[in-house]
Amino acid sequence: MSDKNKLIKVNNQVLKRTDNIISITNKIVNNQISVTKEDFEWWDNLEDFWKKIFNFYIEKVTLPPSPLDEFAFKTNVKKNGLNGYFNGKQLQDLGITDTPTKKELQEILSIKKIRITEFGINNISPLSRLKNIESIDLRQNSIVDIKPLKDLKKLKEIILLSNSVENIENLKELKNLVVLNLDENNIIDISPIKSLYKLEILGLYKNHFTSIKSIKNLPNLLELSLSYNKKIKDLNFLEELKNLKSLSLRDCNIKDITILKDLNKLENLDLGCNNIRDISVLSYLFHIKKVYLWRNQINDFSPLYKLQNLEKVSLGENNITEFIYDELIKNIPESKIYNRM
Template sequence: MSCHFKYTKETNLSIPRTAENNNKIYYEVKIVIKDVEWSVLRRYREFYDFHEKLTHSEGHVIAKSLLPPKKILGNKNPEFVEQRRKLLEEYIQSLLGLFNDKLPRAFIEFLEFNKYDIVYLLQDLSHYFCEFGDSLLLTSKEYNLSSLELHCISERLCIPCPEADQKDKYDFSHVLDFCSQLDIVSVTPLHAHEATEGCYYNAVDVPIGKSNLIPKNLKFNMNAFRNIKELKFYGLSTENISDAYFLKTSLVKFYVHNTTIRQINQVLLCDSVHKDVPNASDCNVWDKLQHLDFTGNLITSLDESIKLASKVKTLILDKNRLKSIQCLSSLSNLETLSLAVNLISECLDWHLQLGNLKTLNLSQNRISTLSGLRKLYSLVNLDLSCNQIENLEEIDHIASLPLLENLKLTANPLAGSVDYRPRVLARFYDRAPEIILDNEHATGMDLDMALVLSALNKAKINVNSIS
C-alpha cells in the first residue's frame, strides 16, 4: 500500500505520455510510491488552476513562473505538446522536492493521493466523520467500508502520526472513534457508491480506479472495531482478515456472500495459516456467534471448523455446491438450517446431526425421497419446494413428525397431481387441520376430502396387516 509519509524517498512523479480526447490534450501524470502506482489525466487548464491555488495558499512560497506559460495559438502542435509535457513533468517533480513529506491539500487532491495513499485517504475519511459521524451514528450503527479503507486503517495504526494528521478535522482519531461505536460493518471490494452488490464478485480481481491495487490482495485486521456485533462480507474473501481476535469475542452474526470460498475453515480460521481444527487453540473459538450466513459461495462440503462456532442457532448455506452435510452434530444449539439452491439429492439419517432443528429449508435441490428426515422430531417448518418429489408415499416419512406445522411442496411433480392438497393432508390423519401446506391453511373442502382419504388409507393398512 502506498504511504508517501513512510516512503518519501521512494516517491516518483512523471508524465510519460499525453492523450487527446474530444479535441482536448490531456497529460497523464504517473505517481509511484514504492510498489504502488496510479495515474491521473489533467489538462493544462487544470495545471494552471492548481498552480493558482498553490501560489495563493499559506505555508509555501511558490513562484508563478515555475509553471510553463500559456499559449493561445498552436497549443496542439505535436512538438509543442511534447515540449510542454517535459516542462510539466519538471514542474511537478520540483513541487514534490519542495514539499517533501508535507504535501499541501491542493497537491494531494490534484494528484489523487487522497484516493490511494494511506495517510491522505484517511484524512478525507477523518474529515467526513468529523462533520457527519455523529449524525450517521444517530441514524444507524451500520457502515460500509471498502477493502482499501480497512487496509488503510490497519496500516495507519502501525505508523507514526504525520504532522498534517494533527489538524483537528484530519485527525485519525475521528476514524477510530467512529469505528469503535459501530455495531454492524459491511466489507466490500469497492466502496458502496462505486459498485452494485451484483458486481462485487467480479470487482475483487480488478484494479481499484487507475491504480495497480487489487482488492483481494489487501490484508487488514479488525482491531479498530472492538464492539461490532455483525460483520458482512460481500465479494471479498474473509482470508483478507489478518487478525480476527477481537471479532471472536464480540461477533454475533457473520455474513459471507458472493465469494470464492470453498470451505468453512476459510471463514472461521480466516487468520490462521493452518486450517486444521485439531491444532486450533481456544483463541480460535467464536464465543458469541449465533448466526452464520454463507449465501452465494462455492462451498462443496462442511468441515470440522464449524465446531469453533458451537453456539450457532442459524446456519444459512444457500446457493452453494453442497451434495450432503457433515460435521453438524457439534452444533447442539442449531435451530434453523437453510440449504436452498444446492446439489442435494438425498438426506441420509440427518437426525444424527440435526437433533434439535426447528426449521429446515431444502428448496431448489434434487431430492426425491424423504426417508432421511423421518426422525427430525423437533422440526416445525420444512421447505421442500422445487425438488423432484413425485410419490405420495414419501410424505409418510414426514407425516409422523409430531411438531411439523409448515410444509412447502410447490413445484414438485407431486404438486401437479389431481387433488394434490387433500391427498397430502390425508397422510397427516388427525393432524391435517394443523398443517399449513404451501403457505395456506386447509379449507373445509380440503379437510373433508382428506378425512375420507385418510379413512381409506387406514382401511387399506388394516387389510394389509390382516393378510
Template sequence: MCWRFCVVLLLLLQEVICISSAVVTKSNENRTILVCSEYSDEILVNEEQIQSEKCTFSYVDFDEPNDVQIASMVVKNVDYDDSVNEIDASSHITTVHFVNSRLSNIPCQIFKKFTNMKSLNCDGVNLKSLSRDDMKGASNLKEFSCNSNYVVSLDSKLFENSIELESIDISINDIERIDATSFNGLSQLKKLLLYDNKLSSLSEDLFKDLIKLEEINLSNNQIEIIEGKLFSSCKLLKYIYLNDNLIQKLDESAFVDIENIVFLEISNNNLTSLKLNLSASGLYANNNQLKSIELGSIGYLSFYNNSISNVTFTMENHVLSVNMSTNNVNKDSLKAITRCGALKSLDLSFNNLGQLNVSTFLELNDLQILNLQSTNLSRIDYGLFQHQTKLEQMDISYNQLGTSEVFDLNKFASLKLLTTLFMEGNNITEFEYDDIKKVFPKLQTIGYTDNPWKCSYLTLMNQFMEHNGIEIYQLVTVKTRSNVGGIACDGDDKRVNSRMNYEDRLRSTNSIRHKLNASDNELSVISKRFEEFMLNFSSSSHNKRNDDYVSKMDLINELSMIKSSIATLQESFVSISKRLDKLQTHDGVIEAIKTIQNSSYDMKMMKARLDGVDKVLGMLNNASTKVMLQQQTLKKQHQPGAYDISTTNTNDDFLVKAMISIIFVIVCGFVLIYIIKLFARRHHHHHRDLRTYTDGDTIDENIIL
C-alpha cells in the first residue's frame, strides 16, 4: 500500500508541475489557445489606462494555424465613482512578439484580434513559408520582422494587404526566389532587409513601388548582376548594402536617379571595373578584382585590396577621403588621385610608388591624414610636404628611408600640426631628435621600432621622448634580443635587422591587414548601431507613456548586444598581439612578423574608439536602468491596485516550490515509515531464526534473512 501511495503522490507532483508551467499556451479540444504574458490574469487599472500595449506569446507550438485561438484580455477599469467595468484590452495592443516558439504559419487570427497592431515580430520561430493568406488582415501593420527562419521563397503579391508597412526584415532565411510582384503596393516602405539568403537574381521590376525606400540590405547572397533599372524608382535610397555577393556586373546607370546616397557597400564581390555616375557620401568597394574605376561625386572612398591602376574622377573637388591601399597605383593614377584638392585623408600604402616627385602633393592643402607605408619610398625631397600645413597624422613606415642618406627632420618643417608620426621598419640609424619638438611642436605619438638603432643611442632617444611627454608606440615587445624598453637595438648582435624586399613585406602583412580591415568595417556597423541607440535613447527619455519602461528595457538589450560586439572586436585585437608575440620567437620570420606594425596606427585608433564607446555605453546603461526603475516606481504609485506581473510570477513560483517541498516531505515520511517497518520485520525474523537454527552458521542466517 505504501509504494502505491508513493506512486500516486509522484503522479500528483508531476501534474502540479505541468499545470504550473502551462502559463502562456493552453490546449483545449485540439485547439491552441494563445495567452499574452502581459495579460495572463485579470488586470485592475485606473480609468483610461491599460497594462501594456505589447503582447508576448511564449513557447507557442502548433501545426494548424486555423486551430489557434487567442484568449480574452480582460482589464477591470475603475472610474471616478469607483465602479469596476470589464473591458477587452486587445484593441490597445500595437506590438505582438512570438518568443521561443515554433510556428507552421503566421496565424491570421492575430490580425483579427489585434485590429490596431503596428508591429509583428516572428524572429526565429522555424517558419518555412510566408503566404498572402497569412498577411491578409495586416492592413495596419507598419513593422514586420521574420528573420532567422527557413523561408524559401516570397510569393506573388505577398504584402498586397499590408500597404502601410514601413519596415520589413526577412533576413537570415533560405530565400532563393522572390516573385516580381512580392513587394507591390508598398509605397510607404522605408527599410527592407534581405541579407543572408540564397538569392542569385532579382527582377528589374521588383522594387518599382518602393518609392519611399531609404535602406536596403542584400548582402551575403549569391547575386551576380545588378541591372540598371533595379533601383530606378527608389529615388530616396540612402543606405545600400550589396557586399558579399558574386556581383560581376554593376550597371553604370544603376544609381543614376538616386540623389542622396549616404553609403554604398559593394565590397567582397567579383567586380573587375567600376563606372558609376552617382552622388554619394561614401562608397566601399574593398576586396574585389577592380582594375579601373570611374566615379562621380563621392566623398569617402575605400578600395582596399584590389588591382587598380586606372583612376578617373569626374568631380574631383567632392572627394574627401581615399583608401587605395594594396593596389597597383602608378604615377598616372596617382596624379588623378592627388588632383582631388579637397582631400582630407589619403591612404596609398602597399603600392609600389617608388620615388615621389616634389610636386606630388602640391594641390592637397587640406590633407590631415597621409599613409605612405610600404610604398618603396627611398628618400624624401625638400618641399615634398611643403603645402600640407594641416597634416596631423603621417605614416612613412616600412620603406627604405635612411639607406642612401641621413634622415633629416628639416624636410618636415612645414608640418607644425603633426600629432602622430610612424617611421618604423626603415634603415634609419640616427636623426636630430633633440629638435623634434621644434619641428613638430604638437607631436604626441611616435613609432620608430624596427630600425637598426645602436643601443646607447636608442637609450638616450627614449629618455628624451619620455622627458618631453611623447609616447613611443610599439606593437611588439622584443624579449629575445638586445633591446631598450622592448625596442630591438644593435648590442651583441652584429645586425638586428636583415632587410627584406618590398614584395616580401607585402606578402607577410596582407593577411593581418585584411583582418584589421574587416574589423574596421565591423566597427563602422557597430558605430551606426550605437548612433541609432543614442537616438532611440534620447527620444525614449522624453517619452512619458505608461509603458515607457518597456522601451527602456529594449534599449538596454540593444546596448548589451553592442557591448558584446565590441568585446568580440577587442578579443580579435588581443589574438593578433598574441600571434605576433608567438611568432616573434622564430628568428627566421622576425622581419616578416615585425612588419605587422603597419597596422599599429589602425589598431591604436580603433582601440581608443572602442574604449570610448564602451565607457559611454556603461554610463547609458546605468542611466537607463535608473530611469526604468524610477518609472516603474511611479507607475505603481499612480496605480495602487495595478497588477504586478513580476511579483505574481514570483509568488506563483514560491507556491509551486512550497507544494513540491510539502509533497516531498510527505513522501520521505512514508518511505521512512516503510523502512522502519521493514527493519522491524527483519529483526523479528532474525530472532525467530536464531531460536530455530541454533547450530546454523552465519551464511545460513544471511540467506534466511
C-alpha cells in the first residue's frame, strides 16, 4: 500500500472517531435541561413539602450534627431514596425550602430517579416537570390521579404499589416502560397497557378488573403478578406469553391450569389458594425452581417428580397423607418441601 493510501486510511479513521465524538457531544448537549423563567415560577409555586424533597435529591439538606449520621446520609439515602433515611418528621425538620440557583434547578429538573414511599402523597403534579426522569417509586401513598406522568416519555420504571389509582389511561403513551407495578390499587380497566410492548415486569395483584386479555399483547413479559383478582375468568391470554419466567396467580379461583403447558420458561409459579385438583401439566415445565401449591385440592403430586430443577415446593392445606409426603421426599430429595404456606 502506498504512503498516500495509508494516509487516506488513517485520515478516514480519524474522521470516523471525530464523528463519534461529535455525536456523543450532541447527545450530552441535547439532554441538558435549559432553565427558564417558567421553571423558577414553577419552583415558587411548589408546596414546601416538594421543595424539601427536590432539594433533598440534590443533597441540599440540613445534615444531622453527628459525622456518623452524615455518613449514613451519603451512603444509605442516596441509594434508597427518602424512605431509606428520612420519615415525614425528619423531612419536616431537616428539609430545606431555599430557592435553588440556576445550576441547582437544572440538576433538579434533570433528576432521573426518585423514590418517595409512605409519605401520604396524593398530589404528584410537581413531577410533571421532570422530563428526564426514568424511574419513579411512589409505593404506599394515597395517589389517585396519575395524569402528571402522562408526558414523561423517558420513564422506564413506575412503581405505584398500594395506592388508590383507578384510571391508568394516562400510561398508554409511555412506550419505554419496562417495569410497571400497580399492585394493590382500584383499577377496573387495564386495556391502556396493551401498547406498552417493552414491558418485562408487570404487577397487578389486588385490583378490580375482570378482563385481562390486553396482556396478551405484551410478548416481552418476564414477570407477571395477577394474584388476588378473583374475577378473572379466562387464562387463555397466557398462550401468548412464551417468555414468562415468573407467574403469580394466587387466590384467583382457578380450577384448570392446562393453559400453562407451553410456558416452558417458567421458573417461579405461585398457584396457592385456588381450587386446583390436577397438576399434571406441571410435568412439562422443566425449568421450574419454585412452585407454590398450598391450599388447593390436590391428591396426586407425582408430576413434580420430573422437575429436576425444583428447589422449593409449598404444599400445605392439600390432601397430603404421610405416605404422599414420604413419596415426595423420596422423589424430589433436592427440594425444600413445605407442608404449609
